[in-house]
Amino acid sequence: MDAFHLINISDLSDPDLAELFRVAAELKDAWRRGQTVDSLRGKTLGLIFEKPSLRTRVSFEVGMNQLGGRAIYLTQAEIGLGKRESVHDVARVLSGFVDGIMARTFAHETITNLAAHSRTPVINGLSDFSHPCQALADMFTALEHFGDVRGRKWVFVGDGNNVARSLCVLCGRLGVKFVLSAPKNYELTEGFIADARRDVPDLDYQLVSDPLAAVAGADVVYTDTFTSMGQEDEKTQRNRIFAPYQVNSPLLAAAGPQAAVFHCLPAYRGVEITDDVIDGPQSLVFQQAENRMHLQKAILHLLLSKPRRPL
Ligand code: CP
Ligand code: NVA
Numbered sequence: 001m002d003a004f005h006l007i008n009i010s011d012l013s014d015p016d017l018a019e020l021f022r023v024a025a026e027l028k029d030a031w032r033r034g035q036t037v038d039s040l041r042g043k044t045l046g047l048i049f050e051k052p053s054l055r056t057r058v059s060f061e062v063g064m065n066q067l068g069g070r071a072i073y074l075t076q077a078e079i080g081l082g083k084r085e086s087v088h089d090v091a092r093v094l095s096g097f098v099d100g101i102m103a104r105t106f107a108h109e110t111i112t113n114l115a116a117h118s119r120t121p122v123i124n125g126l127s128d129f130s131h132p133c134q135a136l137a138d139m140f141t142a143l144e145h146f147g148d149v150r151g152r153k154w155v156f157v158g159d160g161n162n163v164a165r166s167l168c169v170l171c172g173r174l175g176v177k178f179v180l181s182a183p184k185n186y187e188l189t190e191g192f193i194a195d196a197r198r199d200v201p202d203l204d205y206q207l208v209s210d211p212l213a214a215v216a217g218a219d220v221v222y223t224d225t226f227t228s229m230g231q232e233d234e235k236t237q238r239n240r241i242f243a244p245y246q247v248n249s250p251l252l253a254a255a256g257p258q259a260a261v262f263h264c265l266p267a268y269r270g271v272e273i274t275d276d277v278i279d280g281p282q283s284l285v286f287q288q289a290e291n292r293m294h295l296q297k298a299i300l301h302l303l304l305s306k307p308r309r310p311l
Helices: 014-032 055-066 087-097 108-117 132-146 162-173 190-199 232-245 249-255 285-303
Strands: 044-049 070-075 100-104 122-124 153-157 177-181 205-207 220-223 260-263
Touching (some): 014 132, 014 285, 044 055, 044 087, 055 070, 055 100, 087 108, 108 122, 122 132, 132 162, 132 260, 132 285, 153 162, 162 190, 260 285
Parallel strands (some): 153 177, 153 220, 220 260
16 A cells, blocks of 8 residues: 555545455455454554544444454544644654544645644544545445446435545546536535546546436436534535435435435435435445445554654
């Protein structure tokens, strides 16, 4: 693995991506057969959370346990990142104790600051800007399901948010067409797409505001909450604006029977997705959630065995 930190998908080279998906498949296979891989015996991961979590916290903690290491859960109430102590000092002190840091923050800059001063790898467990571990686990799920993803059509219906940004770049890297269907003012910005094209010159990105038109022939229909953590004050307005973007049975019928349904969870059932779709035969949502652990075990296995940087 060339990368030292995993902050954004762009930190990963093409060989890094291939290695991650290969190791995740191997670790998942060993786990299924009841075999133990304890490559991180004696290692500790520090988990910093400014926001709540089910999947990210549990999958990283259990993933570390399964690899023979352990994780320490640190909330903002305890460490006061940037308040009780500067991000700089937390990074320098914590990285002297642990072998890696996973952080979930509001500001993306908090994670880049942690990484700038950490002696051990920093993993982005979601910021307001991106959610790379989610996108990687999602693509791993698509690879399991389709075998090959190149040339497929991935349609994200909803808010042009942190999850959409990471998926857009990752789809571009793997030759997957990425379509966003979002209401006006909630699209990916032109600045973001311009930056993404600098990283991925042949990015195949399209904005189609009509969701029924967008999903036609989709291999993946993906949605996420309309109101991300930190946007709770906008919930009523967002639910009204995004109502036509609900992933429901008419929308799935417009996509076709080949379409697999994805949602990163937590889902607000009856808001961005209906029960019959999330629990229906085209849904991969719970396989996708489980794969967070397998894919992140590969990240941990590859990053936490790196030599630490000097003090
Ligand atoms: N998808 C995801 O990151 O879930 P949590 O917020 O529960 O970690
Ligand atoms: N976009 C959502 C993802 C949750 C995993 C949020 O930021 O709250």
